[in-house]
Amino acid sequence: MPEKIFTIPINEAFDMYEGCPLCRLKDRLEEQMLGFSLGEAMMEPGVREEMNELGFCPRHFEGLYSMKNKLTLGLILESHLDKARACFETEASGGKRPLFGRDKREAEDAADAMGRHAMSCYICSRISRTEARYYSNVIYLWESDPGFREKLKKQPFFCVTHFSGLLCQAKSCMRREGYLELYAAMAGINGAYFKRLREAVTGFCVSFDHRNSGKPLTEDERKSIERAIAALK
Numbered sequence: 610m611p612e613k614i615f616t617i618p619i620n621e622a623f624d625m626y627e628g629c630p631l632c633r634l635k636d637r638l639e640e641q642m643l644g645f646s647l648g649e650a651m652m653e654p655g656v657r658e659e660m661n662e663l664g665f666c667p668r669h670f671e672g673l674y675s676m677k678n679k680l681t682l683g684l685i686l687e688s689h690l691d692k693a694r695a696c697f698e699t700e701a702s703g704g705k706r707p708l709f710g711r712d713k714r715e716a717e718d719a720a721d722a723m724g725r726h727a728m729s730c731y732i733c734s735r736i737s738r739t740e741a742r743y744y745s746n747v748i749y750l751w752e753s754d755p756g757f758r759e760k761l762k763k764q765p766f767f768c769v770t771h772f773s774g775l776l777c778q779a780k781s782c783m784r785r786e787g788y789l790e791l792y793a794a795m796a797g798i799n800g801a802y803f804k805r806l807r808e809a810v811t812g813f814c815v816s817f818d819h820r821n822s823g824k825p826l827t828e829d830e831r832k833s834i835e836r837a838i839a840a841l842k
Contacts, residue, residue: 616746616750618634619634619743619746619747619750620757622634622637626764626765627765628765628766628839629764629766629771630767631740631743631747631767631774631775632768632771634740634743635736635740638736639672639736642732643672643673643676644676646673646685646731647673647678647681648678648681651681657688659731660685660688660731661689661692663729663734664689664730664731665731665732666729666732666733669730669733696719696723697719699718699722700718701718701719701720702717740774741778744774744775744778744779745778745782747761747775748778748791751791752783752787758794761795762798764798765798765802766799767799768839768840768842769840770842772799775795776791776792776795779791779792802840805829806833806836806837806840809827809829809830809832809833810837812826812827812830812833813826813830813833813834816830
């Protein structure tokens with residue numbers, strides 16, 4: 610089947626049979642978004658406005674800080690600090706008041722604004738929207754390309770976040786027969802993988818028993834904790 614431009618990155622991710630393929634797509638997208646936020650985004654007023662409005666979560670602030678362009682990050686922080694300072698200067702509203710003295714139209718104060726700001730992130734928002742398109746394109750490839758079906762069935766596992774995200778979207782847009790087939794494939798992959806992973810984690814745990822002192826761990830047992838975290842994220 611001839612590739613379309615929107616299927617190329619998905620096929621590339623599914624051509625590597627190691628880890629969760631949708632995690633690979635997300636990691637690549639996250640790296641691109643960090644670079645974009647400190648690069649081209651500064652030249653687009655609409656994007657800068659969205660960045661100022663949504664801010665960044667702690668994880669992505671750390672990611673931005675790890676990059677080389679500290680001047681651009683400083684300019685972003687100037688805007689965020691100005692916005693926060695303006696919020697802190699707003700008059701307090703709310704609080705416990707007498708029953709007949711409460712104003713139902715109370716204005717937002719800094720507690721409301723900063724609480725909302727702390728829960729938002731420009732990069733997380735962009736990733737979430739793009740992941741929804743990835744799910745749609747995976748479903749499209751599953752339904753239209755027999756070769757892609759075989760790629761999906763050969764994946765080692767899907768992390769629980771992407772397992773749920775892809776199948777929930779599939780459930781909302783696929784016909785029942787098609788959904789059941791995709792579900793069976795993915796649940797079968799994860800069921801077998803999680804069984805092996807559980808056995809490996811148990812092997813790792815029992816190695817701490819004094820009766821197993823000196824018994825070497827297998828490769829799967831040595832990597833079981835790292836792999837379990839990757840699968841359960």
